[in-house]
Structures are given as structure tokens and as C-alpha cells.
Amino acid sequence: MPSRITTDIDFDRDGRQLSFLRLPHSSNTSGYGWIPIPAACLRNGPGPTLLLVGGNHGDEYEGQITVGEIIRTLDPALITGRIIALPAANFPAVMAGSRLSPIDQGNLNRSFPGDPDGTPTRALAHYIESVLLPMADILLDLHSGGASMVYLPTALARGTTDAARAAGLAQLLHVFAAPVSVVGSPAGMSENRTLEAAAERHGVLNLGIELGGGARVTPAALAIARRGVRRVMRHMGLVADAEDGPPTEMMEVSSDACFVYASDWGLFEPLVELGDDVREGQPIGRLHSLETPWREPVEERFRTGGRVVCLRARGRSERGDCLGHVATARG
Numbered sequence: 662m663p664s665r666i667t668t669d670i671d672f673d674r675d676g677r678q679l680s681f682l683r684l685p686h687s688s689n690t691s692g693y694g695w696i697p698i699p700a701a702c703l704r705n706g707p708g709p710t711l712l713l714v715g716g717n718h719g720d721e722y723e724g725q726i727t728v729g730e731i732i733r734t735l736d737p738a739l740i741t742g743r744i745i746a747l748p749a750a751n752f753p754a755v756m757a758g759s760r761l762s763p764i765d766q767g768n769l770n771r772s773f774p775g776d777p778d779g780t781p782t783r784a785l786a787h788y789i790e791s792v793l794l795p796m797a798d799i800l801l802d803l804h805s806g807g808a809s810m811v812y813l814p815t816a817l818a819r820g821t822t823d824a825a826r827a828a829g830l831a832q833l834l835h836v837f838a839a840p841v842s843v844v845g846s847p848a849g850m851s852e853n854r855t856l857e858a859a860a861e862r863h864g865v866l867n868l869g870i871e872l873g874g875g876a877r878v879t880p881a882a883l884a885i886a887r888r889g890v891r892r893v894m895r896h897m898g899l900v901a902d903a904e905d906g907p908p909t910e911m912m913e914v915s916s917d918a919c920f921v922y923a924s925d926w927g928l929f930e931p932l933v934e935l936g937d938d939v940r941e942g943q944p945i946g947r948l949h950s951l952e953t954p955w956r957e958p959v960e961e962r963f964r965t966g967g968r969v970v971c972l973r974a975r976g977r978s979e980r981g982d983c984l985g986h987v988a989t990a991r992g
């Protein structure tokens with residue numbers, strides 16, 4: 662079944678095209694309407710294709726800014742090949758400033774391979790997987806911790822048993838050179854609903870970048886995004902120049918034990934900072950009771966040692982919320 666999404670962008674035409682994907686959506690206020698998903702194609706002759714995605718989650722802002730900046734400022738005459746970009750991919754979520762789409766509660770990054778006749782989020786996932794990914798050589802999907810988490814800027818590569826793909830991904834991590842690079846574990850390979858899983862199905866090398874989070878933007882995270890994307894463009898031969906920086910630190914998230922979850926309801930008081938090196942059993946923080954404030958707070962502890970790369974950005978926490986996670990040196 663082909664996608665019902667259309668666009669006036671001709672992906673084989675040279676130059677800069679800035680327009681929309683038209684996702685048909687019939688609602689109470691717009692019977693024959695469509696959702697305008699911003700899209701861009703910058704092309705200059707034959708060559709490699711980079712697919713750039715921001716706003717996969719609507720409350721993650723660095724990617725939206727970075728991708729928007731590239732399609733606005735990069736002169737297509739100065740590139741060799743093609744950049745296809747979705748700066749605000751799950752557009753309803755971007756407009757709401759929320760992780761999920763308010764229309765269908767869809768999490769785009771759990772909606773692949775999608776469905777052309779499904780909800781808007783699933784129809785969009787299907788378009789990305791069936792139309793855009795087959796055109797791409799490399800995909801960069803720019804995330805952050807969103808409203809609920811904050812990251813030490815980290816580039817993630819999905820685990821794979823394919824040696825050639827693993828080598829390609831490792832090279833890409835070194836090229837992007839985020840402060841921390843994490844190679845996914847085999848356990849993560851069972852998650853097949855993400856954009857990175859879709860990329861793997863199409864033989865597209867891809868990284869997911871976790872830039873910052875906490876529903877804000879920082880100059881440091883934006884600089885990492887801008888320089889990393891540019892280095893990947895140079896690596897592909899799309900552009901001639903880029904700014905080199907310090908090498909990345911290769912780490913791994915080897916098991917679920919790297920994650921700490923709230924065991925109770927409460928107000929989360931972190932006792933560590935992003936970037937701290939922690940040991941097994943060390944407290945990550947305390948949960949202060951909301952309804953019985955004189956009760957001793959619940960102490961939550963790391964289940965394995967490592968570098969704190971992600972922390973919960975919200976005070977109020979519920980049982981089952983992720984409070985943070987560590988990455989460990991690659992063994």
C-alpha cells in the first residue's frame with residue numbers, strides 16, 4: 662500500500678526546495694485538510710544522500726534548531742549530492758512542545774514501520790520508512806532528553822551483529838565525535854519500532870544523537886550538534902570543510918542494570934551530576950514523600966558503576982520513572 666502523504670518537493674531536482682509533506686487528516690475543524698510537515702531537499706547533482714531529522718520528539722529542541730539552520734543557510738551550490746531534511750518531523754508534537762503527538766498520542770520513534778492507513782503518526786512513520794529511507798545513505802536523528810530527561814551530549818549507535826555495519830557505525834561515531842559515544846547492546850536490537858531500527862532495515866547507517874534536554878536549549882549542546890552534523894557531511898563528501906574537535910569517548914550501555922527507576926512516588930532530589938563517575942550501590946538520589954512529608958525519603962541506588970550520561974529533569978516522579986542511567990567504558 663503506497664503512502665497517502667504527498668509533497669510538491671521533487672527529490673531529484675537540484676537547488677533548495679523548502680515545502681511540506683501533506684499528511685491527510687480529516688478533523689472536526691478541517692474536513693478535507695492536511696497536516697503540513699516541514700520538509701526540505703538541498704541537491705546539487707549526483708552524490709550521497711544525508712537524511713536529517715529533528716523533532717522526532719516535539720519537546721527536543723536542539724535538532725529542530727540545527728536542521729532548520731542548515732536548510733536555511735547552506736548554499737546548495739556548495740554541496741555534492743543531496744540533503745533531505747525533516748526539521749520538525751512529528752509536527753503536531755512540535756507545535757504542542759510535547760514528546761507525543763496530541764492528535765493520536767503517537768510517539769513517532771515507536772511507530773515504525775508505520776501504516777499508510779494508520780493514525781497520523783503511524784502514517785508519517787510509514788512515509789519515512791517507505792519513501793525517504795530508501796533514498797538515504799546516512800541518517801542523523803537529532804534527539805535530546807526532552808522535557809523529562811537531560812543528557813550529557815551522547816551519540817548512540819544501535820547494536821548489530823553485522824560486522825561491516827558495526828564498523829561503519831563505529832566510524833560514524835568517531836566522525837560525529839560527540840563527547841560520549843555509546844554502542845548499543847544486543848538487548849536493544851529487539852526494539853524494532855524506532856527510526857534507527859527502520860534505518861537498519863534499509864541498510865542506512867544512522868546515529869541517534871542525545872544532545873541535552875530538560876525542555877531547554879544550551880549553546881554547548883547546539884555547538885556539538887552543528888559541528889557533528891557538519892563533520893558527517895564532510896565525511897560523506899557532501900561538503901569540503903568542517904571543524905575538527907576533541908575525540909569522542911567510546912562507551913556502552915550493556916544491560917538494563919545501567920538504568921535506575923523510581924521505586925516509589927515522590928520529589929526526586931538527585932545526589933549526582935551529569936558526567937559524574939559513580940560506583941555500584943552509590944545513591945543516584947532520594948525520593949521525598951509528597952503525601953507523608955515526615956517520612957524518611959526513599960534512597961535510590963545505581964545498580965552498576967559508570968559515567969552518569971542521563972538524569973531525570975523533573976522533580977515530581979512516579980514509580981517506574983527512569984531517574985537516570987550510566988554508560989560504561991567499552992570492555
Ligand SMILES: [Zn+2]
Pocket residue numbers: 717718721804805807
Ligand atoms: Zn527523542
